[in-house]
Amino acid sequence: MINTRFRVWCGLVMSTLIAITLLGARAGAHEVQPAIADLTIDGTALTLEIRLALEAPLAGIDLQGLADTDEAAGAERYDALRALPPDGLLAELEAAWPNLRDAITIEAGGTEVAAELAGAKIGAIGNVELTRESVLRLTAALPDDDSTVTVGWAPELGALVLRQQGVEGGYTGLLAGGELSPPIPRDAPAVQSTSDLFTEYLIAGFEHIIPLGIDHILFVLGLFFFALAWGPLLWQVTAFTVAHTITLAMATLGVISIPDNWMWLVEAIIALSITYVAVENLMRPAMDWVRPAVVFGFGLLHGLGFASVLGDFGLPQGQFVTALLAFNIGVEIGQLAVIFVAFLLIVLARLASGVARLDDEEAVVRDLPVIYRAVSLTGSITIAIVGFYWFLERVGAF
Numbered sequence: 001m002i003n004t005r006f007r008v009w010c011g012l013v014m015s016t017l018i019a020i021t022l023l024g025a026r027a028g029a030h031e032v033q034p035a036i037a038d039l040t041i042d043g044t045a046l047t048l049e050i051r052l053a054l055e056a057p058l059a060g061i062d063l064q065g066l067a068d069t070d071e072a073a074g075a076e077r078y079d080a081l082r083a084l085p086p087d088g089l090l091a092e093l094e095a096a097w098p099n100l101r102d103a104i105t106i107e108a109g110g111t112e113v114a115a116e117l118a119g120a121k122i123g124a125i126g127n128v129e130l131t132r133e134s135v136l137r138l139t140a141a142l143p144d145d146d147s148t149v150t151v152g153w154a155p156e157l158g159a160l161v162l163r164q165q166g167v168e169g170g171y172t173g174l175l176a177g178g179e180l181s182p183p184i185p186r187d188a189p190a191v192q193s194t195s196d197l198f199t200e201y202l203i204a205g206f207e208h209i210i211p212l213g214i215d216h217i218l219f220v221l222g223l224f225f226f227a228l229a230w231g232p233l234l235w236q237v238t239a240f241t242v243a244h245t246i247t248l249a250m251a252t253l254g255v256i257s258i259p260d261n262w263m264w265l266v267e268a269i270i271a272l273s274i275t276y277v278a279v280e281n282l283m284r285p286a287m288d289w290v291r292p293a294v295v296f297g298f299g300l301l302h303g304l305g306f307a308s309v310l311g312d313f314g315l316p317q318g319q320f321v322t323a324l325l326a327f328n329i330g331v332e333i334g335q336l337a338v339i340f341v342a343f344l345l346i347v348l349a350r351l352a353s354g355v356a357r358l359d360d361e362e363a364v365v366r367d368l369p370v371i372y373r374a375v376s377l378t379g380s381i382t383i384a385i386v387g388f389y390w391f392l393e394r395v396g397a398f
Contacts, residue, residue, distance in 0.1 A: 033131065033212065034159035034174065039151060040166050041186045046106065046140040046149065048115065054122070054134035055081035056158070057100055058092050063158030064177060082132060086122035089134070093120055103154035105180060106140050109147025113140045148183035148190075164190060172323075174200045197319050198326040205330020208309055210337060215270055215390065216302060218383050220338045222277035223295065225376040225383075232287040237335070239292040243299025244306060245328055251307030252324055258304055266304050268394035273298035274387030281380040306331060346371050 035052035056063055058081055059074040072078070081089060093100075097117050106113050119137040142149065151162055155178035162181050164170030171190035173181060184190040209216055223236040250256045258266060277295070310327055 034161050034176075035157070036161045036163070037151070038163050038165050039149075039184065041142070041149060041184075042166070043186070044142045044144050046113075046142055047118075048106070048138040048140075048151065050136045050138065050160075051133055052136070053131050054089060054093060054120075054136070055132065057103075057156075058089075058096050062156040064155040083125065085125060089122050090120055093117075093122075093134075093136075103157055104138070105150070105152045105154075107150040107180075108142045109145065110150075111143070111147075113142060115140045142186075146186065148185055150180050150183055152178065152180035154178055173197075174204050176203075192319075194319060194322055198322055201323045201326035202330040202333075204310075205327035205332075206334045206337075207330075208306065209331055209334025213334070215267075215274060215387075216305075216335070217338050218274050218386060219270075219277065219298070219302065220335050221342060221379060222274060222281065222383050224339050224342050225278070225281050225380050226291070227287060228372045232291070233339070235287065235292045236295045237339070239296040240299040240302070241332060241335075243296045244303030244331075247300045247303030248306045248310065248328060249324065251304055252310055256304075258308075263308055264394055266301055266308075268391055269301050270298075270305055271387050271390035271394055273301065275384045275391065276387075278380040278384035278387060281376060282384075346375060 033053070035050055037048055037050040040047045040049075055078050059072075059078040061072040061074045061078055081092065084092065094117075101115055101117070104115050106115050115138045117136065118139045121135040121137075123132040123134055125132070152175055153160060155176075159174060159176040161172070161174050163172050164184055167187065167189050169189040171181070171184055171192060173192065175181060182190050182192060220237075220240075223240065224233060226232055226236065247256070251258070277298070280291070280294070306327075310324075
């Protein structure tokens with residue numbers, strides 16, 4: 001007979017997981033992504049084209065460490081800016097440009113040079129629940145010498161992917177927390193150590209799962225909720241890992257390519273995959289060969305999703321394999337962290353249920369599966385609903 005305290009803690013664990021997944025239903029539309037800047041230097045003329053969600057800095061939102069703009073103090077202002085037509089948002093940009101310019105750092109030989117706003121392309125309103133991309137074109141006059149160039153911006157503007165254009169093997173790096181780029185030569189690629197590059201792409205891969213990859217998190221939780229035994233979980237995670245590694249590598253190498261105007265379909269099927277594995281958790285009583293095969297198939301699609309992110313970052317030509325490997329390892333660490341936290345929550349609920357010892361084998365065998373089945377049932381139902389909601393949203397049903 002399960003005591004009252006046991007039931008209370010079981011309910012708390014379920015409530016926690018429900019809250020996490022319901023939060024995920026909102027995070028997809030407002031999640032924070034790095035801005036992407038293409039740097040071109042032609043003698044003394046510097047051009048910086050930055051693709052970003054312009055509404056965030058205009059709303060005064062501090063993006064440092066932020067996963068979702070809904071969590072920020074300026075969320076209402078941010079949503080209001082989303083609804084502005086391009087001309088209206090451009091006017092907001094022009095009014096805010098003096099302050100925004102002060103947050104952008106461009107140095108030549110250690111001396112700061114001023115950036116000027118040469119133009120901006122504002123995306124159409126479209127679906128206000130989705131991120132609108134804008135492109136800012138900045139120019140700066142450099143000293144007439146051979147001094148190297150350093151680029152960065154204030155930490156409150158979030159992460160910045162900087163890509164050096166116009167030279168073979170140009171620098172590509174992820175700058176976060178107000179970090180400045182290494183000195184970049186005007187007519188040659190910047191030299192970046194293998195360890196620094198590996199660390200940057202490892203972090204990028206991890207962050208694409210935690211906190212940015214809420215759809216991938218729910219898919220991994222769907223795999224975890226299938227069975228408490230490590231065997232079924234290992235088969236599923238292995239199938240998923242192998243599959244998304246294959247498509248990630250093939251897409252990055254250009255062997256397969258999905259046009260940008262068809263990525264909505266990939267994202268819609270990814271959402272449907274979340275619902276499928278969750279529903280199957282409720283209907284399939286035991287592991288057989290079908291489950292890993294289905295997970296493998298969906299993993300191929302998730303790999304295309306990873307590739308779209310990595311494609312935006314770009315891969316340095318001279319260290320392609322290192323960057324790809326580091327990004328993929330970061331993704332795997334993120335997935336394992338999700339599984340570890342989920343398992344830890346269930347174990348903590350078991351310990352808090354009245355017998356705070358793991359060496360009581362009889363109690364663990366008796367109680368842990370009870371908690372797991374309750375959490376698996378509730379979590380799978382919630383994940384199925386969230387995934388189907390995303391599917392309808394991504395196919396434009398509402």
